[in-house]
Amino acid sequence: MKEFGYRRVKHVQEALALTANDTGARYLGGGTNLVDLMKDEIEAPSQLVDVRFLPLSGVREAPDGGLAIGATTSNSDAAAHPEVRRRYPALSQAVLAGASGQLRNMATVGGNLLQRTRCAYFADPSEPCNKRLPGSGCPALPGEHHNHAIFDWSRHCVATHPSDMAVALAAFDAVVHYETLDGPAEIPLSEFYLPVGDTPHRETALPPGALITAVSLPKSAACPRSRYRKVRERASYAFATVSVAAALELHDGLVGRVGIALGGVASRPWRARVAEAALHGEPFTGAGLRDAAEAELAAAKPLRDNGYKVTLARNLIVAVLTELAER
Amino acid sequence: MNDDGRSDISLRVNDVTHGLNVDNRTTLLDALRDALDLTGSKKGCDRGQCGACTVLLDGRRVVSCLTLAVAAEGTEITTVEGLAPDGELRPLQRAFIQLDGFQCGYCTSGQLCSAVGMLAEHAAGWPSAATVDVSADASAQELDAVEVRERMSGNLCRCGAYPSIVRAVLETADQQAVTR
Ligand SMILES: Cc1cc2nc3c(=O)[nH]c(=O)nc-3n(C[C@H](O)[C@H](O)[C@H](O)COP(=O)(O)OP(=O)(O)OC[C@H]3O[C@@H](n4cnc5c(N)ncnc54)[C@H](O)[C@@H]3O)c2cc1C
Ligand code: SF4
Ligand code: FES
Ligand code: FES
Numbered sequence: 095m096k097e098f099g100y101r102r103v104k105h106v107q108e109a110l111a112l113t114a115n116d117t118g119a120r121y122l123g124g125g126t127n128l129v130d131l132m133k134d135e136i137e138a139p140s141q142l143v144d145v146r147f148l149p150l151s152g153v154r155e156a157p158d159g160g161l162a163i164g165a166t167t168s169n170s171d172a173a174a175h176p177e178v179r180r181r182y183p184a185l186s187q188a189v190l191a192g193a194s195g196q197l198r199n200m201a202t203v204g205g206n207l208l209q210r211t212r213c214a215y216f217a218d219p220s221e222p223c224n225k226r227l228p229g230s231g232c233p234a235l236p237g238e239h240h241n242h243a244i245f246d247w248s249r250h251c252v253a254t255h256p257s258d259m260a261v262a263l264a265a266f267d268a269v270v271h272y273e274t275l276d277g278p279a280e281i282p283l284s285e286f287y288l289p290v291g292d293t294p295h296r297e298t299a300l301p302p303g304a305l306i307t308a309v310s311l312p313k314s315a316a317c318p319r320s321r322y323r324k325v326r327e328r329a330s331y332a333f334a335t336v337s338v339a340a341a342l343e344l345h346d347g348l349v350g351r352v353g354i355a356l357g358g359v360a361s362r363p364w365r366a367r368v369a370e371a372a373l374h375g376e377p378f379t380g381a382g383l384r385d386a387a388e389a390e391l392a393a394a395k396p397l398r399d400n401g402y403k404v405t406l407a408r409n410l411i412v413a414v415l416t417e418l419a420e421r
Numbered sequence: 422m423n424d425d426g427r428s429d430i431s432l433r434v435n436d437v438t439h440g441l442n443v444d445n446r447t448t449l450l451d452a453l454r455d456a457l458d459l460t461g462s463k464k465g466c467d468r469g470q471c472g473a474c475t476v477l478l479d480g481r482r483v484v485s486c487l488t489l490a491v492a493a494e495g496t497e498i499t500t501v502e503g504l505a506p507d508g509e510l511r512p513l514q515r516a517f518i519q520l521d522g523f524q525c526g527y528c529t530s531g532q533l534c535s536a537v538g539m540l541a542e543h544a545a546g547w548p549s550a551a552t553v554d555v556s557a558d559a560s561a562q563e564l565d566a567v568e569v570r571e572r573m574s575g576n577l578c579r580c581g582a583y584p585s586i587v588r589a590v591l592e593t594a595d596q597q598a599v600t601r
Contacts, residue, residue, distance in 0.1 A: 095446045097426040100491045122492065129448075129487045130468055141425075142445075144492055170481075174547040176557035183555050190550040194575025195539055197469055199481045200488065318556065330550065330574035 099141040113303040123205030159313035165204035184320035188262035204306035245360040251294030264355035264363035265339040287362030317341035334358035387411040435503030452490035461501035472576035475531040482538030501530035516589035524580035
């Protein structure tokens with residue numbers, strides 16, 4: 095690990111000033127991703143600005159009647175919050191499906207969003223990797239990629255975003271709130287993660303030095319009839335192979351608001367807008383659902399060894415929405 | 422004095438305060454083991470993957486290998502040594518002994534600290550990924566073997582003592598339910 099300075103901050107402006115004056119400075123949340131990557135010098139900040147003592151923790155009612163989850167709220171506290179569980183249960187389930195009890199106690203909501211899109215080659219400094227060292231190549235493309243992307247990858251990088259939480263946030267139309275020295279700003283989660291293109295090292299639309307302050311969930315997306323289901327290579331404590339977050343409203347057999355997002359299939363949570371559009375406003379039927387799932391997966395471009403994810407994703411959409419409709 | 426790479430900190434561990442001058446790179450696990458000679462917490466992976474280094478910070482379980490010592494200042498740290506401060510084992514520890522909750526014992530201090538934190542989380546009404554209905558209105562999920570396995574999945578055991586670990590945790594939960 096490279097040497098670094100450590101600062102605790104109590105005010106947002108203080109945090110912003112520190113990172114503005116030192117481009118090597120990084121914010122420290124729970125450290126579960128950053129400290130891990132620092133051990134191999136994949137990340138080598140000059141300074142850590144510990145954000146956990148900022149007044150950004152906790153879940154509160156948002157002005158529109160939705161919820162705002164502070165950026166330094168622990169993953170555990172977000173998942174256990176009664177209003178998250180009541181109004182956005184798939185979010186609680188998604189957070190609980192990630193990592194372990196210990197890691198969820200440490201991890202913050204802001205840090206979870208900004209954990210690196212990564213793969214085992216990225217984590218191995220002896221390998222080339224376009225994300226770690228732009229232009230060095232992507233060994234996963236010809237190599238081991240059975241758990242990599244099937245949507246929207248480029249030959250520059252085929253890694254998936256590992257966050258479970260972000261998949262549920264995508265299905266619920268969440269908005270990321272942040273501050274820079276220019277003041278507060280916000281960006282919808284659907285535009286937060288950048289397409290891979292030829293710049294896989296640039297992962298989000300967040301300006302340099304920006305501090306995430308909260309994630310908000312709109313009132314209109316609240317949906318007790320929602321569910322997160324994660325398929326992985328063991329029953330617990332593993333990253334997703336494919337996961338789905340879905341929220342479904344039915345009115346007299348007709349599909350009202352429907353939000354579907356897939357995890358483990360792209361460099362960002364994959365909002366299944368094609369399937370949503372096919373379902374919305376139509377009577378809910380098994381055949382219609384299968385067609386909608388099929389239509390979503392039509393755009394998939396599996397790699398040599400991960401075609402199974404196409405079948406898995408299609409079947410998961412069908413299984414989870416069927417279950418929600420039958421409730 | 423804090424120069425750029427080092428910090429003077431005080432760590433409160435098992436009710437005792439220790440003043441330390443640490444390299445900022447020092448993990449809490451290394452500070453506990455090397456500087457404070459509290460070697461009960463074990464290093465398995467050093468990457469947050471095995472749970473052997475689990476300790477409690479303000480009563481919550483964390484992995485000490487991904488926690489920086491400087492970042493732990495100001496918390497009440499409890500290690501396995503602090504689970505039986507006066508030499509009197511707690512019911513959880515006695516259950517591990519009686520029910521063979523370990524073989525080599527390398528993972529055990531992490532399992533014990535994790536179980537203490539986990540039982541408190543369950544008592545506080547936190548759901549888990551095994552909880553069928555997470556909605557807040559559902560009555561608290563009873564702790565059964567499926568719930569314990571899910572909630573303890575951050576603690577690996579190379580000896581495969583899992584069945585007895587689950588039994589020991591469930592037995593302790595039953596006793597706590599009686600005495601609550
Ligand atoms: C063994 C293991 C298993 C895991 N399994 C899963 C899993 O199954 N599913 C899953 O979803 N995740 C999993 N994770 C990842 C885990 O969820 C993330 O590491 C965690 O959520 C990151 O949060 P943090 O607060 O610890 O972030 P940190 O490591 O502190 O920070 C991560 C990044 O975010 C930046 N940052 C932090 N806070 C802010 C802020 N407020 N504003 C701006 N930038 C900020 C940091 O500078 C850093 O770049 C696993 C991790 C480990 C170690
Ligand atoms: S998939 Fe992306 S992260 Fe993995 S080796 Fe290729 S460029 Fe690096
Ligand atoms: S040593 Fe900390 S989790 Fe393995
Ligand atoms: S008892 Fe040997 S690793 Fe668990």
